[in-house]
Amino acid sequence: MSRAGRLCGGVVECGGGSVFGREGRGGMLRRASEVGLEVPLRDGAVLRGLRWAAEGGSGGPGQPVAAPVVLLLTPYGAECYGADGGTFAGGGLHFVALDVRGRGASDGDFRPFVHDGDDGHDAVRWLTEQEWCSGEVVLYGGSYSGFTQWATAATRPPGLRAIAPVASVYPGIDFPMAHNISKAFSARWRALRRAPHDGPPREDAGSGLISAGRPYRDLDVAAVGRRLPAFQEWLDHPALDAYWAGLAPTRSQYERITVPVLTITGQYDDDQLGALTYYERHVRAAPPGTVARHLMVIGPWDHAATRSAARSFGGLTFAESSAIDLQALQLAWYRWVLGRGERPAFLGDRVTYFHVGEDRWRSAPKLPGGEDFLRLYPVAEAEAGPRGVPAYGLGTAPGAAEQVVPLLLDPGTAGSPERAEPSADRTFTDDRPFTAGGGGGAVRDAAVHISAPFSGPVDVSGRPSATLVLSSELPDFDLLVGVYLLPRDTGAPLRLLSEAAWRARYRASLHRADPWPAGRTVEVVMRDFSFTSLRIDEGDRVALVLRAPHRRWQPNQQAGGVTADETAKDAVAGVVRLHQGPSRPSFLSLPVSGSAEGRPDR
Incomplete structure (x- = not known):
C-alpha cells in the first residue's frame, strides 16, 4: 500500500481527481461502452461492477463475438478504471472491473484478505460461462488487486489463463505490518470504507495519539473516530502466526499455480517486499516449466508509479529512458500468453530491471544479487x-x-x-x-x-x-x-x-x-x-x-x-x-x- 496514500491507499486517483473510496462521489458518467454486471457467488452474495466490451465483441443484439476477459477485483471503485477498460477493449479483450465483497455496490462486509480467493474463483468461473467470453480469463491490477490475483490463482479456477500482479500486497509481510511492526498507515487505509458520519482520516493521528499518552491500539479511533474491527484483529496477531498464513497461498498452492505470471514492482515500491515474496515463494515451489513462465519487471518507481511509470516522485527524478507504457506492455503480454500475439520485445529474459546511472533497461535469467x-x-x-x-x-x-x-x-x-x-x-x-x-x-x-x-x-x-x-x-x-x-x-x-x-x-x-x-x-x-x-x-x-x-x-x-x-x-x-x-x-x-x-x- 502506498505510504503517502497517492494511489490504492484510501485516497485513490479516479476520473482525474482524488476521491476517498467510493462513497460520496456524486455520480460518474457512464460511457455507452460500459455495461453493468452482477456476478453471483456460491453463498448467494453478488459482486457488482462494469464491463468494457472488446471491439467487435460487444455481446449486444445479434451474434456476439467471444473474446478473453481481463478481470480486475478492486476495493477502490470499479468505475475508476475507464481508461484501463478502453485500453484492453481496444486491444480485443473484454475488461471487467468488479468491486470486492463489501465495497461499492457489492454485497457483504469488507474483510480485507479474507474472501477474495473464493470470490475471485467464482467470478472467473461465471465469466467463462458467458456467451461473450471465449472461456479464457486473465487477471489484472495492483496493490490490493495484486493480492486478489494471487489469492484467486491459488484456488485454480477453470479458465484462468494468466495473472499480472503489480505492487502486490502480501498480508503480514509488507502490510499491515513489516517485520512484525505495524504500519500506522494501515488504520487510515482500513478506514477507506467510511460510515456516513465519518470525516476523512487524520494524517497526524499518530502524533496526537502519542501526545495524549494513548496506546497504539487507539490509532483507529484517533484517525476516524471509531473502532475498526480489522485493524484491531491485525493488532491481535503481532507475529506471523496461523492467522496470517491463512491469508496467503500455501507452498502446495504455489506449486499448483501453473499459469503464466508477470510480476511488476518498483525499486521504491512500498510493496516491493510483498511482490518479491510472492515471486520467490512461487519460483521456489513451482516446477521448472512454470518458473520459466514467471517474468518480472522492476522499474525505478514508487508504489503509484508502478501503474504510471512516472519519472519524478519523492524528491527523485529518473531518466527519460525509464518511462514505458505499462498498460501497453501488459496488453501485449496478455495477447502473447493467450496465443494472440508475439512476445513483447521488452521482456528479454525472465527478469527485466532498470539500472540507474547506466540509465537503461537490463535483462537477466534471475533476480540479480548474490554473485559478489x-x-x-x-x-x-x-x-x-x-x-x-x-x-x-x-x-x-x-x-x-x-x-x-x-x-x-x-x-x-x-x-x-x-x-x-x-x-x-x-x-x-x-x-x-x-x-x-x-x-x-x-x-x-x-x-x-x-x-x-x-x-x-x-x-x-x-x-x-x-x-x-x-x-x-x-x-x-x-x-x-x-x-x-x-x-x-x-x-x-x-x-x-x-x-x-x-x-x-x-x-x-x-x-x-x-x-x-x-x-x-x-x-x-x-x-x-x-x-x-x-x-x-x-x-x-x-x-x-x-x-x-x-x-x-x-x-x-x-x-x-x-x-x-x-x-x-x-x-x-x-x-x-x-x-x-x-x-x-x-x-x-x-x-x-x-x-x-x-x-x-x-
Missing part, C-alpha cells in the same frame, strides 16, 4: 557528514581493535518533529537523519556511518543486507536501517537506496517473540532490504544509518510488553550498542555486478 558483495564496516572513527555534521566512518575493514558505537533510543521523542514521516516531496531525499543524529563520540538518536569517497564506479544490483552485532539492556527495541547514496556533487540531494525495519524481539523468528537478552552481544542479520540497481560514481559516498523508526511505524515503548497496548507511562529509554571487531564484525553487504575495484579508498 562489497562489505563496508561501520566503525567508531569520525567522518565528516553532510554540511559538516559529525558522523562515524564506514570502512573497508573492521579494524584491529574492538569498538563500540552507542545509539540512544528514547520513546519519549516519538512525538517530536524529527520523528515525523518524511513529506511526500522528500520521501526518498529526507536528510533529517544526518542532521539530527551523527557520531563523533556523542550518544545520539541516530548512528550515521559514512564511507570515504569511492575511487571509481561500482555497479550495485540486488538487495543489500546488514550483519550487526548488538547489545542492550532493553527487553525490546526497534531499528530503522537505511542505505543512502551521497553524491559527489554536494549540491545534489542525498538518496535513500534501500531500507529495512526490524524489531528486536523477533530477531530469531517472525513467528514468535523472544525478549532481547540483556548483557549479551547478539549477531543479527537483516535481509529485508529492497532491491536496488544503480551505479556509484567516482567521488560518491555511501551511508549506513541506524535510528529509531519514524511515525510511519508503530512506536515501541521498549518495555517488552504488548506493544499495541503500551503507553508513554510504560516507556523505557536505553542505549543500544553496535559492536565492531575483527573476530565478530558488523558490516553492510552491497551486491555488486562486475568489478568492485572502485571501492572507497579506506
